Amino acid sequence: MEEQCAVGKEYQFVVFRLGNEEYGVPITQVKEINRLTTTTKVPRSPVFVEGIINLRGQIIPIVDMKKRFELILTEYTGDARIIVIQVGQNTFGVEVDSVSEVLRINSSNIEPAPHIVCSIDSKYITGVAKVGERLLILLDLDQLLNDEEKAQLQDMHEETA
Numbered sequence: 001m002e003e004q005c006a007v008g009k010e011y012q013f014v015v016f017r018l019g020n021e022e023y024g025v026p027i028t029q030v031k032e033i034n035r036l037t038t039t040t041k042v043p044r045s046p047v048f049v050e051g052i053i054n055l056r057g058q059i060i061p062i063v064d065m066k067k068r069f070e071l072i073l074t075e076y077t078g079d080a081r082i083i084v085i086q087v088g089q090n091t092f093g094v095e096v097d098s099v100s101e102v103l104r105i106n107s108s109n110i111e112p113a114p115h116i117v118c119s120i121d122s123k124y125i126t127g128v129a130k131v132g133e134r135l136l137i138l139l140d141l142d143q144l145l146n147d148e149e150k151a152q153l154q155d156m157h158e159e160t161a
Helices: 147-160
Strands: 008-017 021-026 030-035 049-055 058-064 081-087 090-096 096-106 124-131 134-139
Touching: 008 081, 008 090, 021 096, 049 090, 081 096, 090 124, 090 147, 134 147
Parallel strands: 021 134, 058 090
Antiparallel strands: 008 021, 008 096, 030 081, 049 058, 081 090, 124 134
C-alpha cells in the first residue's frame, strides 16, 4: 500500500468485520456482496475453503476468512456475507461476519501495519487506516492465497464447471 498511496489521494475500501476487528479491502477488487449461502463441499480442498457456490451460473470457491487467518471460529449469524473478489485471474468469495460500509480513506490516514501487534499474519496486511477513533486493518488480497492455493482454487473451478 505504501507504494500505491500517493500523498493526499483517496482510496475506497469495503469494510467488514471478523470477530471484534474491522478490516478493509480495496473496492476495486470487490465484484459483489451476497448473503451467506450453503456451500457444496469439495473433497481434498484446503482446510480454509468452505466449498463452492453457483453464482448465476459461475462456480465460485468460498474461503472462510476466520480459518484463513486462524482466528477463533464462531458461528456465522444472519449478518454474515460473502464478498466476491477478483485477484488477478482468480474470482472467489470470502465469508465474513458482516459488511458495514464503503469508506473513502485519505492516504495520509494510512500507516504501515505494526508487525507484532496484529492478530493475523502481517503478510496479509498492507496497512492500518485511522478513521476517527477506529482502526481498520487493510488487507492485501494479492497475498491472501499463495500460488499453490490459487492453482487449487482454479482446479476446483475447472473440475466442477
